[in-house]
Amino acid sequence: GDSVTQMEGPVTLSEEAFLTINCTYTATGYPSLFWYVQYPGEGLQLLLKATKADDKGSNKGFEATYRKETTSFHLEKGSVQVSDSAVYFCALVTNFGNEKLTFGTGTRLTIIP
């Protein structure tokens, strides 16, 4: 079945550091890929998405590129801020049969000033 594997956390970085959170997937067909974020005390919200190979999703300085050849969708940001501290979830939806949103286990990110 479909699955998403995320880099294990927690991840702690200093402000202005470069961030990478790895995400790889297994899916039937050609999935759409997502990053969701959960800030402290808030609900899950969509951060960015990509719907086909080589697409780059971007939002709030975060980027992720849909790499079909490596089945990956790594999240990156060039300079993190304390306000980026949150739990990040990689997710996919396959466009094949019983459509469902499949999440990874989440990566807790803490940015220290």
Place this chain on the structure above:
Amino acid sequence: DAGVTQSPTHLIKTRGQQVTLRCSPISGHKSVSWYQQVLGQGPQFIFQYYEKEERGRGNFPDRFSARQFPNYSSELNVNALLLGDSALYLCASSLGPTLSNQPQHFGDGTRLSIL
């Protein structure tokens, strides 16, 4: 505009009991999905409903059921509760039926504890 609202916020039940969780989608949204999030894990898809019809189902036992009402609100029912059903239950809504191109808007969840 109000976001996705879920009730109750917290709930404590004992093994074998039944529970009903409620979700009101964002105004105008016709799709509602339910997820179970166990502590330390990502959300797991339970059901999706669109226009009152079940559109998708995850790998959950028949003890889990749901329905959607004409006003697009939804209920999730769980029968014969087990200790393993303790989790945060999330509801998400979207405008259209397709999960791949419709951003999902999540509520804050109902935390269910089974004693």
